[in-house]
Amino acid sequence: MNSQPRIFALVTEAFGGRGGIAQYNRDLMSALASSKPGWTIVILPRTAPDPVVIPSGRIEQRQARTGRVAYTMAALRVALSKPIDIVFCGHLYMAPLAAFVAWFKGAKLVIQTHGIEAWPRPSGLRQYALAAANLVLSVSRYTRSSVLGWATIAPERVVVLPNTVGADFAPGRSGLQAEWNLEGKRVLLTVGRMDKRERYKGQDRIIAAIPQLVAKGHEVAYVVIGEGDDVKRLQSLAQQTGVADRVRFAGAVGPQALIDAYRMADLFVMPSTGEGFGIAFLEAMATGTPALGLPDAGARDALAEGELGAVSSNGDLAAAIARCLDAPRQDPEALSAAVRARFGYNGFRTRVGAIFETLVQPA
């Protein structure tokens, strides 16, 4: 293989995109460009709703193509016009197209697996594409294990590359508590989409736990950040439970407000059963806020099995929250440093470089 490989990245979104997958792709491409001098990357996204800011001259992002046909045609045009040594596929849905491009160009194939899309056995074509991969990246051990449950691929080819957390997420002061009239309250926080089809993040369980917490003397308020078509149901639930005055649905917030919200919170809690990884846990703990989750799916990794964040396996969420609120507050700087030691960008960058280097080493 060329010692300075050309990478073609087929992704749902990256620069100018929103959400966890876009962030992951941005981190990955940036890390690759900065750790491997001479390597070049062409990215073809499905969507890019926000302004596109490219961090390196060795990264080129093509115009987003939303439609399936238009996207496929654009991908084939790149394949016909450019030398390609590695095809990176950012989502299992695109794996058949990526596998075809890799086969057509005689290139190595890397497929990224995030979470729920890779847990159940996918269609035959996607299975076939994944079996052809030289490398599969999984965001967590749970996703890796799930992939190995259905894929016929050597386990050594499936490597865990977890999310990383940006330097902006650090301990500091927040003015949000006063701005949102939450002074004197112990603030619980969840950040995540509220989607009717998924409903695994567990905001409803937290709302249901609030009366018990209040009854035991915890003056709590619950802040929910995020959008989605399930918000109305959760608002109704808060009303029915009689805690609407304690629950604030903040909607989508900007990057600085998000950091301030983490800093404001006394406890980040997300009893999710379906996280691919759970980047929000990392962000919260990197700002020095303790986190609580379940030992399910990718959250186990983000919480480092209880070594970074608290893990509650029992069904009594209210008791688990109360325990966290009653516990002495961990030094925010120490918690942040511990998160960075495991998931910091420098380690991520080094790991990305080392993983991709295995593709160019002789067998």
Add this chain to the structure above:
Amino acid sequence: MCGINGIFSFHSASSMPREAELLKTRDAMRARGPDGFGSWWSTDRRCALAHRRLSILDLSDRASQPMVSEDGRLAVTFNGEIYNYPALRAELASSGVRFRTTSDTEMLLHLYARLGEAMVHRLRGMFAFAIWDGMRQGLFLARDPYGIKPLYTANDGWTFRFASQVKALLAGERVSRDPEPAGIVGFHLFGSVPEPFTLYREIRSLPAGHTQWIDAVGPREPKSFANLAALLAQGAFAPAPAAELSERVRKGVADSVRIHLLADVEVGVFLSAGVDSGALLGLMRDAGVQEIRALTLAFEEFSGTAEDESPLAARLAHRYQARHVVRQVGEQEFREDLNAILEAMDQPSIDGVNTWFVAKAAKEAGLKVALSGLGGDELLAGYPSFFELPRWRRRFGPLASVPGLGPLTRALLRALAPGFARRRPKALGVLEYAGSWAGAYLLRRGLYLPWELPQIMDPELACEGLRRLKPLRAIDGHLNPDPGSDTGRICALESANYLRNQLLRDADWAGMAHGIEIRVPLVDAELLRVLAPSIVNLTPGAGKVALARAPSLPLPDEIVARAKTGFGVPTGAWMNAAVAGTSDAVGRAPETKGLASRRWSRAVLKSASAASPAHKMQAA
């Protein structure tokens, strides 16, 4: 025989290895190494190695493991014996290497320091080891060409673990028990779990003749350094005249026996009335061993009958002036030991009971090391498969190539002759499988055939297991490159399947349970290389005759003649009786050995499943 294990937290996100887990895994292998134990941690505490020791070479504490190089860069944990250790040691010493011990373990450290991963090409013996390389910040694993010594690994994506036993890895309580359908299906097909699979998805065997490197990225795919089919193919490229057979066998086996005697403790021999063990005994005498203890099992059921091996074994012992120890075994003792046998089985196996008792006898005799004639039938065409497989291929191969004929014939036979189909289930598969070497081999060795599986286990699990195992492709993989002759192909198939996954593994767990190191001079890659040019034209029977003549005082003719008819062992009947009371039992009703093995296999798997109650391994 020792037990090795280790934990490497290779991922920057992972927690450091926990000492409690390291020691639990190590001490689950106490029986493998009753003479000592140790552990070692890397400076950053991300890698930990541990060891249970059975002292064979250099009995002093200096040779304890894990052993660290003088400069602290390397640490090794090692299970096995390097038989060409004296020569390698002399070579290293002559180039200025200073040794602190007289153990082969230290030699591994020096050889790795000099040659790196290429060191494995210089080793002759049975081995499984791990070397921590502090300079490269990685772990190097290797396993011998035949897979005599076991080595299991588990990678959860953050942390890499290894151990000599599957059950030891599970004892650490950090490895997933999620079932591996390919391992479960493989057990039903072969009566043993075919490597690299185990009953658990996260645990794999490092394949025989492979190395593996693990660093911060994680484990790389295992790399092959020795391939039995390639050795046979090289031999076929320059075949030896038939007249050379006897001399090659004599020289090759005598050399192998001689080097297998390397020990600082007494080496005994398991003696049946067959050619293989008899020849080993004769060659031990030729190698100059003065005091030899030979152990023979005698079964109460056979006492006074032609089936009893002990009188002929006694004559062999007398011929070669060995001290003969005859150990009587009866069904009562089998029943008493049954739970311990099932407990000691690291992975389920339909065999190994004989080895359990002979190893038990060796321990009672105070031995630590014994030679076994295992592997002689694979090496010298001693099995019926050497003439059956070519015959089946000739007779049924052309018909088997007709699309759809096999399944059609099977359906017709089941409809028209259901009694025959029940009694001879594998006969129904002849026209499906006899068309290829892999298919014919599966037909010969298979406990069940793939189409039978949905009747005895969850059909979905069976289907998934077959998809992941790809049994025919897996068997066929052992014929690459083509060994160049029918005998060579069957030698490769038997060695890489039945010998590796069944016999050697049984010898390991059954020997280990009694702290006995079982050495197998006829399972030696160098011996195979020497004999490969003769294997091309080897006719069934000729090899065993040559082996019988290998000692300077050859085996008596009656041993060679008797070997052709074989010996019975009553353990099959005991096993069948042991499952009496279950729905599988048929008591002592006369039946084929294959059907009895099927019943026993289900009882064994049930026992293994009981060890993992969270996961149902069979639904039938």
